[in-house]
Amino acid sequence: xxxxxxxxxxxxxxxxxxxxxxxxxxxxxxxxxxxxxxxxxxxxxxxxxxxxxxxxxxxxxxxxxxxxxxxxxxxxxxxxxxxxxxxxxxxxxxxxxxxxxxxxxxxxxxxx
Numbered sequence: 001x002x003x004x005x006x007x008x009x010x011x012x013x014x015x016x017x018x019x020x021x022x023x024x025x026x027x028x029x030x031x032x033x034x035x036x037x038x039x040x041x042x043x044x045x046x047x048x049x050x051x052x053x054x055x056x057x058x059x060x061x062x063x064x065x066x067x068x069x070x071x072x073x074x075x076x077x078x079x080x081x082x083x084x085x086x087x088x089x090x091x092x093x094x095x096x097x098x099x100x101x102x103x104x105x106x107x108x109x110x111x112x
Contacts, residue, residue, distance in 0.1 A: 035077045
């Protein structure tokens with residue numbers, strides 16, 4: 001059973017990718033000038049999103065990469081999705097693209 005739990009336990013991709021609790025995420029992004037990316041679909045984004053978040057749909061593949069390429073890689077980026085699955089994948093892709101500091105909302109927007 002411990003092996004199964006370890007498979008599903010959410011671990012950071014590396015030291016440049018950190019998963020934050022709801023309070024940590026909101027504390028670091030509230031009233032600050034930071035980049036917050038909602039990687040859900042536009043329809044999900046329209047149904048409700050965090051203040052100051054921009055929508056860059058991870059499922060759009062090449063379009064996601066094109067839009068992410070327009071962001072500075074040396075500044076912290078905060079990402080989230082519905083439950084944490086897409087944002088974890090998006091964060092890994094962004095690390096491979098050279099982003100230095102990525103913070104993910106544990107449990108996604110369902111945790112808010």
